[in-house]
Amino acid sequence: LLYAIAMGVDAIIAFPIGYLYDKTKFKSLYITPITTLTITPLLITRNNVLAYIIAVIWGVTMGISETIMRASIADIVERNKLAIAYGIFGMLYGISWGIGGLILTYLLQISVYLLVGFTVITQILSLIMLIILNREVTKQ
DSSP states (O other): OHHHHHHHHHHHHHHHHHHHHHHHGGGGGGHHHHHHHHHHHHTTOOOHHHHHHHHHHHHHHHHHHHTHHHHHHHHHSOGGGHHHHHHHHHHHHHHHHHHHHHHHHHHHHHOHHHHHHHHHHHHHHHHHHHHHHHHHHHHO
């Protein structure tokens, strides 16, 4: 049920998040690390209501990943190199998911608090990287 909720939110969020991207461009990407930052500390609790909240936030995060992250590639890359750019993005996205999953699984075996700390740090770093990318792209 939680997965169905997350995927339902993912589908519902696609249009509004696409519209937001058309209006704000790269600034709309800031939502992803922020939503991930809110999910992670909630994972420590065992409250059933929070599980549904996490599913909704996860759906928003996935909706962003599946729509505006790819749309942003089209705004950065020259049209004649778009296919290879999507391929590189997909490859790096998949490799990152795999490596991230391994790291998080390892950290979870040690301590859930270590996992949360690692995730918070990586999401703050990703937010900083997005801010830098936004500044660079805006200059061009």
